Amino acid sequence: MNQTKTVGVVIPIYNVEKYLKECLDSVINQTYKNLQVILVNDGSTDENSLKIAKEYTLKDERFILFDKENGGQSTARNVGIEYFSGEYKLKNITTQIKENSLIEFELDGNNPYNIYKVYKSYKAFNNEQDLINFTYPIIDYIIFLDSDDYWELNCIEECVPRMDGVEIVWFD
Template structure:
């Protein structure tokens, strides 16, 4: 059997409620030279049965049954091992993609002669679709500029999905197993290895916000991984690109705000951690306020938390 041009890797864990929508969007891609690697990460619902059903209908589907749940990082790493394509992309099992998702990412990658391409995504919440960034044309960025945009959340994000990678970029790079927010630890490294990144202005990936996802479920201590992953990324980036120090600081502050928002209902159990993060934000408040690239939302949050943490929480709940 000839190797396909592109491997689509789908990690699956207890996704039977929305797995069909995801798989339908993948098997019906306009770009046909693909293999679809479905990694069942020890699901206890009907996900495995659905995967077997789709595999019978489409020979491009490769089903890997891991038997035991080990997390999305392990599932992605296993998918990379099985991939035979020259290029790799990831799709989460609770999301779905536009019919020309692969065709679009592949075309801009070839147009700009890069080893990696990215596209904009839509956010789907309660059935409503919203494009996250409004960009007018396709373009190419250096890895340094791409990382800078990522740090300021300016049209580039850390997600593993909505990206197409030359498979060789993953040589000696693995997703950190046993950690949440694993893409933060890896995406910037792939940008660096790629050297140049093709950036698409069209939204071809649909990110669905659901209850009980990692983002929306109740806080537990594993969510503190966000700060750890961000600080590790920051140290690496500054060592390579010292001129991105301001941008790195913005991302570290943002990670603490994001974690504080998750912890809003469990203050008493994590008072020391909350205090530590608030003190970090206050320590660098003038750096954030003086940085013209920092979004106004971040600056407003810094001012609120400087006044009073409870006031910040109240305004955040209203904003949310």
């Protein structure tokens, strides 16, 4: 299948350490690979949700992780939509790219959802200049996935041809 359309996936996370790996593995293993994935940790209080999200963000350069104050699932989804719309100006607080590390960003300017930090894998950057000239992905569609759910292997590949003219797809 032609994979020219870029699909943005928004995954809100809150106290789902039990299910999160299965969810994220189902995204990574999709047969449709042209994905940009936003994980939004919505103030999880369990021990491992944020840790697991960081591990997967480090592993896959298509992922970006927002860590924010708890505000509910709708605010977490809004963070994803606003990121894909280019509404956030990210200020890099990591000065060097180190192998096997996460690059840390803070929001510069308006921060209505109290985002603490933003993380992206070092693999997404070729050099320090890339850190300064951070670019936002251009996406064609946004899909929401609950972090206690998962997708079948070819879910996105089956959906993309049917999404022409649709901007947001929500699985329930």
